[in-house]
Amino acid sequence: MSNSTPRPSPTVRQHETESETESADETTRCPECSGQLITDDEHGETVCRECGLVVESDEIDRGPEWRAFDSAERDSKSRVGAPTTNMMHDKGLSTNIGWQDKDAYGKSLSSNQRQKMQRLRTWNERFRTRDSKERNLKQALGEIDRMASALGLPKAVRETASVIYRRALDEDLLPGRSIEGVATAALYAAARQLNNPRSLDEFAAVSRVEKMEMTRTYRYIVRQLGLEVKPADPEQYVPRFVSRLDLNEEVEREARALLRAAKDAAVTSGKSPVGLAAAAVYAAALLTNQKVTQSQVGEVADISEVTIRNRYKELLELDHGELVQ
Template identity: 35%
Template structure:
């Protein structure tokens, strides 16, 4: 970082128009030719090609080898032969890793938008993809499956896990292929993820079902106690969460069917019922002491009404 030789403690000012760094005390230019890595807006109103004369350049992207500051030649309707030739030449010379990275970023962004994931999770997923791309360990594997697996890992890392079924639903690859890439990435990157618990899904599942907070608190307690009492050995956290929600809802005025809950949780109706039946014998011990029952424990249904 440059400093003023006369005023070394002065807080320097950047002049983005001139690209200079100036000392506010004496006006000395202590640095020049700064590069603005932000978005560039330009207008080419005198050009005839294209409907929109405004162009915007992308900001610097550290995940690409050239920082994504290269020129991209787009060929529109009515383009000349020379324009087409330039675009073809660019595609041939473009770095293959950058092509994969660009495609993966687009896939991650598209999947994230469809399941409403924030930008920070998209960025983490893209960084994971970049790391695994650099190792070349998954060379030849489906690019979209790798991107989907990276998004699944990013969600787990940020404490907002999504199920494989949810990720699969917004991708064009199979759950099996995503799972295979996930296992390979975990092994290659030598990383560990926090264990998923049923409480990780409670807020989202209950919110999507329109259940109030007391039901969510009750279902969380039921699932936690069921695991501690070893009532649901071998069952997935998603199945446990769905069964706990079903039990809490049946004991309240906010009844929901096993099918409704299964559709939201991504679990089969029969799986929800089977897990619920494992909880039923100890139901009186699973509920919070202050829970306000509408349907008493001894009247909870054995089957979906």
């Protein structure tokens, strides 16, 4: 005897096909007049072509939110892939192979697969830095990112510093100067341009070059590239000093008022902005009855107590109240 399952007759198969066709027609037909349904992508609705009945509304629009009228405009507006960035030597356009030896499901790779991935990483790294210029740029941008992280500088400053270094490299300003020196000068200039300055001593603490070389390279880069760098405003240092000393907003307001008065009286001319800001914070803390010592302010601002005392006495002469020495 044969235990095979009997096959459905052609008539049964025909009825099944007809029922599937009818159910499909029901989803594309209007439930009121059996007219044809169309999708209005602009309003996110499914309506009947004949009677105008709205069958579905608030549909999800899975298309782009922009319009394009030719292929070139469509390609320029497309946002497929990661955004480009000046903080990477290849602007982030190359392939990046992760260091984890795991597959997409989180499972560990076999020994043969690990060896294969290591060879791919090696060749990928060689193709990413094909010449000395790219290797130079990669090392410099790594230095900029390292120093910016240590100084707590935002992404905008890092991007600007990367652009400045690229300009210096394109205009052949690096011969005779170290990569670290030009990178430090570019980051210092970018921080000044975006009103987020740091003192030279702070840069010297995280840089791999001496302070003298850094200042010399900075002046050369600014002069050759024609960078517009305004003199640092002492008020730009106040919020950071107040935050590090755990003082309140009242101290910050009073310190800003002292610095504005000193600026109007032309006391700030030729003075270090860091020293003026530290002295203003110290004076403002005393005016608001908050205890802070000159050594604490000097440690935060990375300047000597002598500088704070000298600038503090100059602020005293402006007659801004009875300050306690």
